[in-house]
Amino acid sequence: xxxxxxxxxxxxxxxxxxxxxxxxxxxxxxxxxxxxxxxxxxxxxxxxxxxxxxxxxxxxxxxxxxxxxxxxxxxxxxxxxxxxxxxxxxxxxxxxxxxxxxxxxxxxxxxxxxxxxxxxxxxxxxxxxxx
Amino acid sequence: xxxxxxxxxxxxxxxxxxxxxxxxxxxxxxxxxxxxxxxxxxxxxxxxxxxxxxxxxxxxxxxxxxxxxxxxxxxxxxxxxxxxxxxxxxxxxxxxxxxxxxxxxxxxxxxxxxxxxxxxxxxxxxxxxxxxxxxxxxxxxxxxxxxxxxxxxxxxxxxxxxxxxxxxxxxxxxxxxxxxxxxxxxxxxxxxxxxxxxxxxxxxxxxxxxxxxxxxxxxxxxxxxxxxxxxxxxxxxxxxxxxxxxxxxxxxxxxxxxxxxxxxxxxxxxxxxxxxxxxxxxxxxxxxxxxxxxxxxxxxxxxxxxxxxxxxxxxxxxxxxxxxxxxxxxxxxxxxxxxxxxxxxxxxxxxxxxxxxxxxx
Numbered sequence: 001x002x003x004x005x006x007x008x009x010x011x012x013x014x015x016x017x018x019x020x021x022x023x024x025x026x027x028x029x030x031x032x033x034x035x036x037x038x039x040x041x042x043x044x045x046x047x048x049x050x051x052x053x054x055x056x057x058x059x060x061x062x063x064x065x066x067x068x069x070x071x072x073x074x075x076x077x078x079x080x081x082x083x084x085x086x087x088x089x090x091x092x093x094x095x096x097x098x099x100x101x102x103x104x105x106x107x108x109x110x111x112x113x114x115x116x117x118x119x120x121x122x123x124x125x126x127x128x129x130x131x
Numbered sequence: 132x133x134x135x136x137x138x139x140x141x142x143x144x145x146x147x148x149x150x151x152x153x154x155x156x157x158x159x160x161x162x163x164x165x166x167x168x169x170x171x172x173x174x175x176x177x178x179x180x181x182x183x184x185x186x187x188x189x190x191x192x193x194x195x196x197x198x199x200x201x202x203x204x205x206x207x208x209x210x211x212x213x214x215x216x217x218x219x220x221x222x223x224x225x226x227x228x229x230x231x232x233x234x235x236x237x238x239x240x241x242x243x244x245x246x247x248x249x250x251x252x253x254x255x256x257x258x259x260x261x262x263x264x265x266x267x268x269x270x271x272x273x274x275x276x277x278x279x280x281x282x283x284x285x286x287x288x289x290x291x292x293x294x295x296x297x298x299x300x301x302x303x304x305x306x307x308x309x310x311x312x313x314x315x316x317x318x319x320x321x322x323x324x325x326x327x328x329x330x331x332x333x334x335x336x337x338x339x340x341x342x343x344x345x346x347x348x349x350x351x352x353x354x355x356x357x358x359x360x361x362x363x364x365x366x367x368x369x370x371x372x373x374x375x376x377x378x379x380x381x382x383x384x385x386x387x388x389x390x391x392x393x394x395x396x397x398x399x400x401x402x403x404x405x406x407x408x409x410x411x412x413x414x415x416x417x418x419x420x421x422x423x424x425x426x427x428x429x430x431x432x433x434x435x436x437x438x439x440x441x442x443x444x445x446x447x448x449x450x451x452x453x454x455x456x457x458x459x460x461x462x463x464x465x466x467x468x469x470x471x472x473x474x475x476x477x478x479x480x481x482x483x484x485x486x487x488x489x490x491x492x
Contacts, residue, residue: 021231027197116234117200 271300
């Protein structure tokens with residue numbers, strides 16, 4: 001991954017179609033120093049952002065219009081810039097099969113909705129620090 | 132036709148009468164169409180107005196709300212920008228967030244809602260079912276237990292929707308004293324499926340199993356409620372339910388109840404429960420017979436092999452399938468092979484079981 005390593009320069013892709021959830025995550029992450037959140041409400045836009053930008057991490061909702069989160073994850077992992085990109089999946093309660101599939105496809109972590117925004121930030125920071 | 136002929140003056144030729152009927156019909160259809168279009172326009176206009184109102188409220192509340200949830204602003208700052216007349220909207224706004232977050236931020240939503248919930252709780256007595264249901268949901272989701280008495284009263288509501296919402300809300304703020312009333316209220320939700328009711332009551336958690344055992348043992352309770360209780364106990368894998376299950380099986384008549392009890396035994400049963408299961412393997416009801424054979428196919432003993440072989444000829448295919456699976460599990464493939472070759476009525480079932488067994492299914 002050629003992602004920037006300085007904590008002050010992190011671009012996080014958020015693929016989430018629910019506007020309330022997106023607002024919560026964007027607001028909370030944007031409070032972190034040096035973090036820019038690039039929000040996409042559908043899979044196609046998310047992939048376009050991933051192509052145009054250099055991402056530091058991605059948070060992908062599984063259920064998305066056009067392309068779902070697992071498809072985006074697969075596409076990211078095929079891009080040599082993103083083979084080691086920290087990816088967190090957002091999933092609804094009860095969709096364990098999706099979680100397992102996500103891990104098989106190379107997701108690093110997952111968070112179940114409803115979720116705590118503070119916990120999401122903490123887990124993402126841990127993932128970023130690990131890479 | 133002359134004006135001097137009064138009968139002729141009143142008569143309308145058949146062709147004209149047909150035209151009048153057609154014209155009246157077309158007029159009626161046109162009127163209905165116009166009415167439908169007007170109603171649609173009015174509904175759309177109303178929805179647009181509501182959407183605009185929401186957009187305006189969110190634009191005003193969101194920036195502060197997000198700061199409050201992030202711990203960067205005091206709840207009082209948000210309260211200060213909620214105008215009178217917007218209290219119900221604000222509670223609804225908080226519910227939208229409440230469905231999406233948990234943890235410390237979720238508790239903060241209750242704090243934010245508290246000053247407005249009293250007014251909303253007044254709707255629990257509203258004539259509209261929708262308003263009562265919404266009020267129950269609001270105080271249940273955001274009241275954090277403060278409206279327990281109101282929710283207990285809502286369990287007696289005449290509308291099943293309100294009862295259901297109150298029961299679910301009370302299961303979140305579980306108190307041992309409430310369990311009996313919550314379970315009792317469910318008995319009135321007769322239109323809902325047993326599976327749905329059981330899934331709703333499972334929220335009360337395994338610590339409430341004692342109350343479900345009590346219901347299962349009570350022969351005076353409706354069969355539906357006892358069935359739901361049995362399903363919940365099965366879902367809890369309640370180890371203490373065995374004695375209640377066997378006792379209830381001895382005189383239960385209702386098919387669903389008996390199948391639900393057998394499901395408990397399948398999960399937590401032991402060898403001591405097998406005699407009653409064997410007896411039910413010959414029950415005239417296919418669902419009961421099938422459930423019993425399924426248990427014997429998984430937990431039966433050597434003496435049950437003959438019973439399973441006999442069940443291969445059961446007129447109901449899936450009873451025979453359970454029996455064939457049991458024989459496969461018994462580690463006697465040669466017995467299955469012999470039966471499959473014997474041109475029995477259920478040869479195909481036996482072969483299927485063998486094939487599935489070979490495939491590791």
